[in-house]
Amino acid sequence: MPPKLPDFVDRKLKALEEESFKPRKNGKPLVVGNKAPGPGAVVLQSNDYLNISNHPHIYSEQIRVLETIGKEMVMSAVYLFEGSEKSVFEKNMAEYAGLESAVLCQSGWAANVGLLQVIADVGVPVYIDMFAHMSLWEGIKAAGAYAVPFRHNDIGHMERLIQQHGQGITIIDSLYSTIGDIAPLDDFIDVTERYGCVSVVDESHSLGGYGYKGAGLIHERGLTDRVHFITASLAKAFAGRAGIIFSSSHFARFFPYMAYPAIFSSTLLPHEIAGLQATLEVISNADDRRVQLHENSRFFREGLDALDYNITSQSYIVSIESGLESDTEMLRDALEEHNVFGSVFLAPATPKNRSLIRFSLHSGMSTVELEYVLKVCDEIRDKTGMWDWKSTKKKVLSKNGR
Numbered sequence: 001m002p003p004k005l006p007d008f009v010d011r012k013l014k015a016l017e018e019e020s021f022k023p024r025k026n027g028k029p030l031v032v033g034n035k036a037p038g039p040g041a042v043v044l045q046s047n048d049y050l051n052i053s054n055h056p057h058i059y060s061e062q063i064r065v066l067e068t069i070g071k072e073m074v075m076s077a078v079y080l081f082e083g084s085e086k087s088v089f090e091k092n093m094a095e096y097a098g099l100e101s102a103v104l105c106q107s108g109w110a111a112n113v114g115l116l117q118v119i120a121d122v123g124v125p126v127y128i129d130m131f132a133h134m135s136l137w138e139g140i141k142a143a144g145a146y147a148v149p150f151r152h153n154d155i156g157h158m159e160r161l162i163q164q165h166g167q168g169i170t171i172i173d174s175l176y177s178t179i180g181d182i183a184p185l186d187d188f189i190d191v192t193e194r195y196g197c198v199s200v201v202d203e204s205h206s207l208g209g210y211g212y213k214g215a216g217l218i219h220e221r222g223l224t225d226r227v228h229f230i231t232a233s234l235a236k237a238f239a240g241r242a243g244i245i246f247s248s249s250h251f252a253r254f255f256p257y258m259a260y261p262a263i264f265s266s267t268l269l270p271h272e273i274a275g276l277q278a279t280l281e282v283i284s285n286a287d288d289r290r291v292q293l294h295e296n297s298r299f300f301r302e303g304l305d306a307l308d309y310n311i312t313s314q315s316y317i318v319s320i321e322s323g324l325e326s327d328t329e330m331l332r333d334a335l336e337e338h339n340v341f342g343s344v345f346l347a348p349a350t351p352k353n354r355s356l357i358r359f360s361l362h363s364g365m366s367t368v369e370l371e372y373v374l375k376v377c378d379e380i381r382d383k384t385g386m387w388d389w390k391s392t393k394k395k396v397l398s399k400n401g402r
């Protein structure tokens with residue numbers, strides 16, 4: 001048995017446990033349901049939006065590289081030379097997204113923390129949407145900068161804060177991972193430019209799913225020449241384990257020697273990079289999957305809306321906002337009883353008392369599956385107390401024009 005921990009660590013662990021573990025009726029934290037999905041279950045938890053994670057081209061490229069090169073490169077990326085598989089992939093990704101350069105990172109988390117650690121600094125205000133991903137907030141902390149949060153999707157609020165605090169860095173997600181709504185990208189870029197700020201857009205959930213060949217929302221809106229940095233997790237539509245930063249070539253050249261997550265953490269293995277390169281090829285040629293994904297999403301959102309759920313989604317991330325944790329627990333259990341599995345989100349991933357169940361849709365879903373989930377959502381409305389949720393009441397009020 002390891003030695004007993006001193007009181008100061010013990011106290012901290014207890015406080016964290018109370019705050020984040022909080023066992024529910026089943027003795028587990030709220031995010032963990034009662035049973036694992038069995039055969040025939042509809043599981044809407046994976047962010048593999050284009051349903052490509054088992055694609056044969058991606059598998060065969062990884063196997064080919066494992067068999068020919070192996071895993072020889074187990075080290076930090078700082079030791080890599082021009083012309084490595086990593087730099088070739090980065091060049092291809094930059095061309096795909098329409099920015100000058102790209103830097104491959106070990107995860108979306110490492111990309112965001114590394115980027116902000118490098119570009120922010122003590123005393124620099126960082127204007128960040130309240131719903132932006134946790135990794136961006138951690139990057140601000142790593143840089144010793146200070147976060148100036150603005151109300152979700154309220155660029156007018158962001159502008160007023162810039163007028164108070166001055167020039168700094170502005171940050172949004174293009175597509176929000178909790179409720180699936182899209183940021184006002186044009187307004188964001190306009191205001192960022194007006195005050196000489198530096199823009200960072202996290203496209204983790206839109207890369208692959210939107211724009212020409214899936215190049216993302218910034219590309220779709222014609223804003224690539226006006227944004228300073230785009231970051232993305234490649235563990236969503238790209239269905240891998242990596243992250244990326246799109247930037248100027250000057251920044252990309254120096255990032256591996258400046259960002260701590262890049263210097264002090266080993267780089268991806270050659271077969272992982274080969275898998276990502278194959279994924280890029282698959283995604284670039286996946287217009288049919290994108291069309292189906294958006295069609296599935298529209299059908300599902302409209303179905304839930306017709307059932308009087310308050311759906312704020314504009315995308316394939318569709319969430320039911322049950323609000324109180326006890327209500328989310330009831331909703332999770334009711335869905336599970338019918339073999340439907342979404343992801344539970346609660347604080348700190350959402351504001352307190354705004355917990356929800358997120359459905360991540362994908363292009364491979366059949367109409368039968370979509371209709372089944374809608375039927376379940378219809379049947380459980382009374383049982384889950386859905387009519388009393390804050391989100392439902394808000395919708396009823398707005399429907400009645402109040």
Ligand SMILES: Cc1ncc(COP(=O)(O)O)c(C=O)c1O
Nearest residue numbers: 107108109133177204233235242
């Ligand atoms: C918007 C956003 N950014 C960054 C990340 C981190 O990505 P990764 O899982 O690759 O570390 C995530 C994943 O949850 C995300 O949703």
